[in-house]
Amino acid sequence: MSWWCVDQLRGGEHMAEVYEFGLTLEGDCDDLTDELLGRLHAAGCDDGTVAWQNGRLFIAFDREAASLEEAIASATADVRRAGYEVKAVP
Template sequence: MTINSNSMQEHDFTLLLDGLQSITPELEEAIFKSGCDDATLSLRFGRLFLTFSRTASSLREAIVSAVLAINGCGFGLRVLRVDVCNLVTQSEIARKIGRSRQLVHQYMIGVRGPGGFPPPACNITENAPLWYWCEVAYWLWSNDLISQDVLQEAQEVAVVNSVLDLEHQRQIAPELTKEIMQSLFLCK
């Protein structure tokens, strides 16, 4: 998806919801009236989610406006996260950039490309390490392998999800979240 801040474009994304586990006509009406007439409400595995096709000047603007609308619609409904995982496998990286898994592996071990591929973020002791997509996207963009638009989307979604994840933790474990944030000098 191309982002051009000077023009309006359609952005497709899905928001995972928290607070309810069933769809009612009243909920659908509240979501529609909150400004989400460009979304489809669904339920899967006990999780409500909204799939959007929202017109905005950027993906970030589209997501933020949707989150604010949902959080304000009532029913105790909150946005949990954008349904995009920042952790990716080697195969997912290859799929995202339209290259072979073998080429991505060569980037990772420094046989191809300029070197300096980001190290895995987790599962490093397993046979299935995971990388942060936003770090990989930055490396790819720095080496002219993806556009700045793709990098920007990766970074924006990662930050939005980080903020939503922190807010979710504040809701379910407020004291623990506060203690840990204070311990890490992130707030007073």
């Protein structure tokens, strides 16, 4: 998955950027349970779409931030807060 940015404008003034990117998480996942999804949502991953892909947990984010690096860093911190580790940023 590649990333992309959408500029949001309000009254001609640059307000924020939304970056689209994905994170593959460490470990195997057998099922997307309500508990797993609830933990991710409560940790701040509510701007991501969670999927089970090739036996791994994957989250596609649309995250508002000042830069792509900041968006990925904040998403990674949220994933860790939920008790998971990031394996890759595809």
